[in-house]
Amino acid sequence: xRRRLKRSFYARxxxxxxxxxxxxxxxxxxxxxxxxxxxxxxxxYIGPLDRASHAYGGKVTxxxxxxxxxxxxxxxxxxxxxxxxxxxxxxxxxRPECVLLRALEPVSGDPRLANxxxxxxxxxxxxxxxxGEDVTRSSRVWVEDRGVRVNPKAIVAAPRIGIDYAGPTWxxxxxxxxxxxxxxxxxx
DNA sequence: GTACAGATTGAG
DNA sequence: TCAATCTGTACT
Numbered sequence: 001x002r003r004r005l006k007r008s009f010y011a012r013x014x015x016x017x018x019x020x021x022x023x024x025x026x027x028x029x030x031x032x033x034x035x036x037x038x039x040x041x042x043x044x045y046i047g048p049l050d051r052a053s054h055a056y057g058g059k060v061t062x063x064x065x066x067x068x069x070x071x072x073x074x075x076x077x078x079x080x081x082x083x084x085x086x087x088x089x090x091x092x093x094x095r096p097e098c099v100l101l102r103a104l105e106p107v108s109g110d111p112r113l114a115n116x117x118x119x120x121x122x123x124x125x126x127x128x129x130x131x132g133e134d135v136t137r138s139s140r141v142w143v144e145d146r147g148v149r150v151n152p153k154a155i156v157a158a159p160r161i162g163i164d165y166a167g168p169t170w171x172x173x174x175x176x177x178x179x180x181x182x183x184x185x186x187x188x
Numbered sequence: 189g190t191a192c193a194g195a196t197t198g199a200g
Numbered sequence: 201t202c203a204a205t206c207t208g209t210a211c212t
Contacts (some may be wrong), residue, residue, distance in 0.1 A: 043195070052195070054208095065206065081205030083196050100195060118196045162195050188196090 001147040007136050009143075010071025014090040017071065018044040019177050021088075021143070023150035026104055028124045028141050035124060037104030037114055038148065041185050043160045045087070047096035047116070051090040052166035055096030059128040060094035066132045067096040074133040076126060083118030084127050086141075088135060102161070102176070116186040154180045161188060 005024065010017055018041075027036045047055030047067065054064040054077075067089055068077040075087040077096050087098040104114040106123070114120040120125065126141065135142045157174040164171050178185045 054195085061208070077195090078205095078207070079194055080196055081207070085195060087195085102195085116196070154194090160195070165194080171200075186196095 001145070003145045004136070005072075005143045005145060007070070007072050010013050010088060010090050010136070011092060012071065012090065014044045014046050014099065015175065016067070017044040017090045018042045018099045018175070019155060021101070022155060022179055024188060025071045025107075025144045025146050025148075026101065026124065027140070027144055028126070029139060036101070036105075037106045037120075037124075037184075038143075039103075039143070040074050040105050040182045041101075041103035041176070043100040043102055044090075045098050045100060046175075050166075051170040052160060052163035053096065057086055058096070060096075063097065064088060067098050068094055072134055072136045074130045074135060076121070076128060076130050078128070079118075084121035085117045086121050086124075086130075103178070103184050103186050105182060111183040113186045150179065156180050161186070 008088055021039050022041050024039050025036045045053040047053035049185040054163040055067050063077050066073050069089045070093040071090040073089040086101045089098045091097040102117045104120055106113050156178050158176045160176045
């Protein structure tokens with residue numbers, strides 16, 4: 001069973017979609033090859049209230065405008081001058097909310113190939129050329145339900161990574177979700 | 189125009 | 201512990 005996730009999956013409250021992405025498969029077409037990995041770690045960003053969000057305060061910039069699209073669009077950007085970060089927009093049009101995909105467990109091969117958001121994009125060959133892509137229609141990148149059942153008790157909710165600048169109120173929120181014990185979850 | 193820091197990573 | 205590397209953003 002391989003079913004591409006539809007608009008209705010993403011156009012939901014962000015925390016629900018963020019959790020439900022665990023166990024789904026990110027699929028990327030690279031030339032003639034299909035590369036896939038199970039999503040094992042995600043984070044939610046919920047602007048404009050979320051101080052850690054690029055859309056905090058309702059800010060709109062050339063970089064973050066894809067966050068405002070209806071759920072299912074790619075928001076991808078470069079951090080630290082060298083690492084791409086793959087996000088998928090969530091919720092309704094006009095709401096700057098998204099899910100950051102932080103780690104994948106490759107279908108085959110070394111589980112450390114995509115155990116972090118920067119490495120995930122490197123392995124999947126994702127960059128700015130995917131900006132704004134609609135993953136419910138794209139032939140370049142999408143997400144599939146392959147019938148994997150995730151035990152809710154195996155899902156850990158933890159504070160998000162690398163956003164201490166947002167202050168304790170937002171840094172403490174347990175909006176990072178991962179599969180307990182999975183070898184592909186990022187280190188920090 | 190200039191300064192500065194970041195949703196990271198891997199080496200030392 | 202720290203540098204790599206560069207764009208968005210704020211401020212002069």
